[in-house]
Amino acid sequence: VTKNAAGARFHAELARQLADFLLPVLDKVSGGTILLTDVYCLYNRARGTDLVSPDDLCTASEQFERLGLPLRLRNLGTDVKVIEDARENGGSDMTTRIRELASRKCGVSARDLAREASLPLLLAREKLLAAEHATHLCRDEAPSGLVFYHNIFLEASTAR
Numbered sequence: 001v002t003k004n005a006a007g008a009r010f011h012a013e014l015a016r017q018l019a020d021f022l023l024p025v026l027d028k029v030s031g032g033t034i035l036l037t038d039v040y041c042l043y044n045r046a047r048g049t050d051l052v053s054p055d056d057l058c059t060a061s062e063q064f065e066r067l068g069l070p071l072r073l074r075n076l077g078t079d080v081k082v083i084e085d086a087r088e089n090g091g092s093d094m095t096t097r098i099r100e101l102a103s104r105k106c107g108v109s110a111r112d113l114a115r116e117a118s119l120p121l122l123l124a125r126e127k128l129l130a131a132e133h134a135t136h137l138c139r140d141e142a143p144s145g146l147v148f149y150h151n152i153f154l155e156a157s158t159a160r
Contacts, residue, residue, distance in 0.1 A: 002050055012067060014052065014060035018043065019069040022083060026071075031094040032085035035123055036061065036073070039083055076126040098131045099150065107140065107147040 001013040021043060026032045036058065044051045052060075061073040061083060072086045094117070101116055102108045114124035128148050131137045137148040 003056075011056065011060045011063055014056060015063040015067055015069060018057075018060055019064065019071050021046065022071060023085070026083075026085040029118075031117065031119065031127075032087075033082050033094075033119075033123065035120055036081040036083060038120070076130065080122060080126050082123065082126075094127060095131055095134070095136060098127060099136050102137055102148055102150040107149050108137075109145055109147050 001010065001017050003010045006013045018039070022034070022039065025042065026034060039061075040052075040054055040057055043057070058073075058081070061071075061081075063069075064071040064073060064083075065086070070086045072084050074082050074084055076082060097117060098108070098113065101113065105112065108128070110121055110125035110128055113119065113128060114121045117124065117127075119127065125146075128137065128146075132139055132148060135151055135154050138151045138153065140147045140149065
């Protein structure tokens with residue numbers, strides 16, 4: 001799809017084309033989530049010519065839910081945008097995986113999660129911060145870096 005051919009429907013048509021392109025990709029990546037910057041690179045590499053601008057890609061991605069497509073654009077809080085498979089169960093599988101990793105190891109860093117879950121480092125950090133925000137983890141900011149631990153305080157308060 002091109003701007004000249006689609007006219008006013010360009011972003012809606014691009015969103016549909018992106019969904020067709022991304023669903024097989026999201027089936028292969030851990031957690032069904034991919035950074036918008038990675039989508040930009042993968043999609044434009046696949047197009048070869050008549051590349052899509054970052055603004056057009058973002059505008060098209062914002063229309064996924066309105067068009068009833070099985071994807072959603074999500075902002076992870078620190079200017080990190082990701083595209084998620086809306087058919088996934090809201091990230092609870094990843095949350096469970098993070099909690100298990102934090103319980104099994106003596107602390108988990110973004111690098112540990114990235115290695116374990118085959119995630120980009122930036123996305124692994126954001127997933128850990130989201131798990132902390134949901135009170136599943138607590139953090140330790142040490143000179144060696146940011147490390148997250150299983151939140152035993154939460155268990156102690158629910159045991160009472």
